[in-house]
Amino acid sequence: MIDTHFEDAVGRLRAASGVSLAFGGVVSGELLTLRHFAGRSVGALDGVALEAGQGLGGKVLQVNRTVSLDDYMRTPKISHRYDAIISAEGLRAMIAAPVVVGRTAVGVLYGAMHTPGNIGDRVLDVLTEEARVLGQDMAVDEARRDADRLREDVRLTYSRLRAMTSRVDSAELTTVLDSMRAFLEPPSTGKVVPNVTMRERDVLSLVALGRSNTAIADELGLTVSTVKSYMKSIMSKLDASTRHEAAVAARRAGLLL
16 A cells, blocks of 8 residues: 555656656565656666665655755765766756654655756655655554454454353353444444354354364353254355355444444
8 A cells, every 4th residue: 555655656756746757656564665766767776775864765764844955966965875876867967855654754756857957946846745645554554454453353252252151151251242242343234144143142242362173162052963953053154165255245244343
């Protein structure tokens, strides 16, 4: 998803600003790796890993703000470690902006010309806006990943608790689990939900945790043949051909969190 966001951003930047080359990359560890390009390039920049404080991108990461250069090859504002690469591309006037999530620069977006001179307010405005939007897109993706991880943790916890209720005769725990499920499960979509019994849900919960039939039998106090019988019924009701498909189908149907 990050790659798609960057590809879209560099494409929009070049189209809207008129720069010869728009490009960018994502920070990983202490390096900024350039991977996304739109415009005229000989490929010298592709895959280059920049260190913080070095070159234009490294400078941007260091100061965490936009930096503009009238002539990359002659400016005293930056180190010139990457001059050979920039020379191979024939780039002169350049501008770069940090892509910020929270307060941290997670990438850099560039606009470059093959001639020296003032980069211009239009390029600055477009670059600044694209970097802002890109940062927002990446922040949303990060929030979704965090939410997905949290939801998966909740699913695993719920499955373990369901398995516990099968071994502990506790009406109070069952009530708590029912309330928990009502709170966590997604709203009804109006789809027909397969008629899976509560015992079959117990089995499904353990299948979702990766348990074998033997392990499920031990946890639920059943025989292996009984578990196999439940699995046969479950897979038939969910139109699944494997245990994994059954777990996926059960989640989609709202039978598992």
